[in-house]
Amino acid sequence: MIRIAAVGDLHYGEGSREILRPSLQHLQDRADLLLLAGDLTRCGGPEEVKVLADELRGLRVPVVAVLGNHDYHADREDEVRRVLEDARVRVLEGEATAIDVDGVRVGIAGTKGFGGGFRGAHGSDFGEPEMKAFVGHTKMLSDRLERVLAGLEADLRIALLHYSPIEATLEGERLEIYPFLGSYLLAEAVDNAGADLVLHGHAHHGVEKGRTPSGIAVRNVAQPVIRHAYNVYTLDAGRQLLPAAAGGIS
Amino acid sequence: MTEPRRPDYLPEAIREKLIHDPRVAEQDLRVEVREHRVMVGGNVSSPQLKQRITEVAKELLPEYEVVNEVTVVPAAEPDGEEPVS
Numbered sequence: 001m002i003r004i005a006a007v008g009d010l011h012y013g014e015g016s017r018e019i020l021r022p023s024l025q026h027l028q029d030r031a032d033l034l035l036l037a038g039d040l041t042r043c044g045g046p047e048e049v050k051v052l053a054d055e056l057r058g059l060r061v062p063v064v065a066v067l068g069n070h071d072y073h074a075d076r077e078d079e080v081r082r083v084l085e086d087a088r089v090r091v092l093e094g095e096a097t098a099i100d101v102d103g104v105r106v107g108i109a110g111t112k113g114f115g116g117g118f119r120g121a122h123g124s125d126f127g128e129p130e131m132k133a134f135v136g137h138t139k140m141l142s143d144r145l146e147r148v149l150a151g152l153e154a155d156l157r158i159a160l161l162h163y164s165p166i167e168a169t170l171e172g173e174r175l176e177i178y179p180f181l182g183s184y185l186l187a188e189a190v191d192n193a194g195a196d197l198v199l200h201g202h203a204h205h206g207v208e209k210g211r212t213p214s215g216i217a218v219r220n221v222a223q224p225v226i227r228h229a230y231n232v233y234t235l236d237a238g239r240q241l242l243p244a245a246a247g248g249i250s
Numbered sequence: 251m252t253e254p255r256r257p258d259y260l261p262e263a264i265r266e267k268l269i270h271d272p273r274v275a276e277q278d279l280r281v282e283v284r285e286h287r288v289m290v291g292g293n294v295s296s297p298q299l300k301q302r303i304t305e306v307a308k309e310l311l312p313e314y315e316v317v318n319e320v321t322v323v324p325a326a327e328p329d330g331e332e333p334v335s
Contacts, residue, residue, distance in 0.1 A: 010295065011275075011276075011295055013272075013275070015296055015298040019295060026327065030331070042275040043275045196334070197335070204292075204293060219334075223295065224293040224323045226328075227323055228325065228326055228327065229328070231332065234334065235334055236333075
């Protein structure tokens, strides 16, 4: 059983010191990995993410993150990424990583993702350049997510996002802002490539649980939603291997 | 603000200020204005951030009373774990 701790939308900045650290002390006894679903800072300042990096430094579980929209606000996302990497946090954007946990290869494909909306009401890359850029960005990130997720050789595969791939975890948010909270293109990418779990944040007034149209579990781990320092999800590494093993025996 | 906003647009002016002021930078706050009271709701991660919301709103509208109903979200360890598969 692989234990995945996850949280998003920590919004660190000056004044955040010690918010998370007391709750991280026992993390290594409770989880094998910590995944961060973006919006790690308030305004995207490297000095803000340094506060979080200092709290994560020395954790004995691997930490993997994607950035969120707040982390881009200062146009210093490269520096934000470097501060995290200096604290041994693996940051993914259209990339994947695989971590060995007691002989089980856990693959994580990550992207910030972006908005656009959901089936029947998605924006189109049509008309003004601004609209083409908006929806084009989502398409580009979704395509890349599908590619890296499909290419990930692992026993368990997790898609780590900031924006939501489905509407179900947005329940409680105002309908008018759904196009700014996520895009069905992210769900389509995950459904095409396959995964065991999808994690996202961004929707502070949403709910935790949902599924993609093909049935993959989606969890909104925005901190105001889970109302804990992190939540822990367990995945059975043997589940997918069983049919092949059974076939070999018979 | 360079000139007083019409009351109809005051909640949005405050919301914009709370988004763009780096002391707060919260996009998910609800703002209502009634009479001379500004009511702010939503979730933040620390008591300091909640206090800054009052400060920033007060700076923008010194003559208004700020009713800060923002909740500080707890960040304790989770109680258990959820088997997903």
